[in-house]
Amino acid sequence: MNETFNTSLAWVDGSDAPELGTVDVGFMALTDSASLIVAATQGFAQPYGLNINLHRQPSWANLRDKLVNGELHAAHSLYGLIYAAQLGIGGPATDMAVLMGLNQNGQSINLSRDLQVAGVTTPEALDRRTHQSDTKLTFAQTFPTGNHAMWLYYWLASQGIHPLQDVDSVVVPPPQMVEHLRAGRIDGFCVGEPWGASAVSQDLGFTLATTQAIWPDHPEKVLGCSLEFVRQYPNTARALVMAVLEASRFIEQSQDNRRSTAQMLSGEAYVNAPVEDIQARLLGEYVDGLGNHWHDHHAISFHRNGEVNMPWLSDGMWFMTQFRRWGLLRDDPDYLAVARQVQQLALYRQAAQALNITVPASPMRSSQLIDGKVWDGSDPVGYAHGFKLHALAAAAPVVADR
Structure with a gap:
């Protein structure tokens, strides 16, 4: 923890100090909330002048509502939840922000x-x-x-x-x-x-x-908030990212750290599930119920030298292409412009570089999915319209989330 304290000194004094001493952060009872829970409970936030108050939510709809109306400062969020709120799908459009990725896979x-x-x-x-x-x-x-x-x-x-x-x-x-x-x-x-x-x-x-x-190493949960929170409390947002980055790195330092994380997550206040159900797949060990057992080389990951945590523009854009594919959007948005507004690349870069975590030179990444299609963000309109099965519709369907 001494190294953590030393690297954080520049961010807790003077003009860099967090504007808020305490932040209210929501999460769902899922294994991939791990880095937030570790950051809040294992001393990773305090060196940055921050206290994280965790609030478990009963549903994603409940979490979304509290995030949008300001009852929560930030949250363990679905990528699709953040972008739907940004685009006004299922409710009024609200400017949102992705501070960092929390995990891939799992x-x-x-x-x-x-x-x-x-x-x-x-x-x-x-x-x-x-x-x-x-x-x-x-x-x-x-x-x-x-x-x-x-x-x-x-x-x-x-x-x-x-x-x-x-x-x-x-x-x-x-x-x-x-x-x-x-x-x-x-x-x-x-x-x-x-x-x-x-x-x-x-x-x-x-x-x-x-x-x-x-999709091997697909984007999954993110640390999300309103754009207003980032603009009003930029130092707090950066401190929160740094604390969660430290926790993400800690979880992946050893299998023992993953085991201790599983034990913590099993607690009644967090995931509230048997540790055996959490630990095996957290370690990459899968049993499918059909007699098959394997070690998954693309199991849930929280850091992977920052590859997981980078708020890739192409990741945010992909979810919008799927909204368009399935008729949740009437028209194609300006995919790149929306992603540039939502993904907080500059803030993430500050936090990561302060912790000596590599930030990729390009905000785009390329992946091949199960159907053979390659997604790299270069042609989102063509990608969204290029599927054999789709529901590209003149009118978006009603979205019910309760």
Whole structure:
């Protein structure tokens, strides 16, 4: 901690001192809230003159409302939640900000034990079940414009299943997924951990696909806030980023640190789940409920020398292309201009450089997804319109998030 204190001295005195001594930060009961919880509870914020008050939220809709109306200064957020608020999807448009990435990878698509018994254990079998039955399957995701909706839609479409026509989609808060599966209200879900692992450990379902199989090292949760917060309290925002960067780096310093993080997350105040359900996939060890076990080389990551934390312009742009693809936007926005406003690159660069964390020269990155398409941010309009399965519509659908 001495090194942390020394590097932070420049940011706690004089004109660089945080304008606020305490910030209220929201989170959901998910493994990928880890770096925020570690930053708040393990002494990473105090050297920057900051105290982080954590507030667990019951749903993403609740978190979104409190973030927009100022009850929360910042939050563990879905990329898609931030950009939907920015674009006025599902509510009034509000200028939003992504301060940094919190994690990549670590979500999963899971099906019920009933489907397993019926032999629906492969994408091909799911495709047959979807197109040959008179009854639609019901899949849950966590927020209408959220990451899990976009992963579910993308994966289904890559298998030839239209996510808005061939199946029904409902919104369920992450901690309630397993109970909905148990009650038979849903046939499957896409969610963050540990709830996929929990369905497997309780013998209620199995993991059919991980989201890192859709997009290796995909963007996931972010540290989000309103743009007003950044403009009014820039030093506070930078101090918060620095504290969370330190915590992110700490988690990945050793497997023992990951284990201790899992133990902490299991507590009643945080994720409130058995440590076994959290730890295995946090360490990259997967059991899918079908008898398969593997070490995932693209398991959840929190830092990876800053690659995870960089607020890539192309990451924000991708979610907007999917909003357009599925009819959540009537028209193509100015993808790059919107991302430049939301992604707080200058502030992140200050924080990272002060901690000797490398900042990539380009704000764009290139990735190949499960369907073979390459996304690099160079042609967002062409990308959004280039899918065989889509719902590009003249009028955006009504978005219900409760």
